[in-house]
Amino acid sequence: MEPETYRLIQQREDLWRFIRNNPEWYRYLTREPDRISELELKSKQYFGKTLPQRLEKTQQNIQMIRLLMEMAGSWND
Secondary structure, X not given: OXXXXXXXXXXXXXXHHHHHHOOHHHHHHHHOHHHHHXXXXXXXXXXXXXXXXXXXXXXXXXXXXHHHHHHHHHHHO
């Protein structure tokens, strides 16, 4: 692997953990260092950090809060 690519991975904990969990990416980057942007995207998807994933998680949290508020309101009746 190119030293520059390796340094980038070492500096980013998320990329380092992703490669540890998906070792085939070490081989991909050794052969094609240009795939670093693809690695970043796959890492975000893996850890649930893409915008659609974060919006879905936020919506789920809002639904849970609404449910808890409804349950708390029904106890007062």
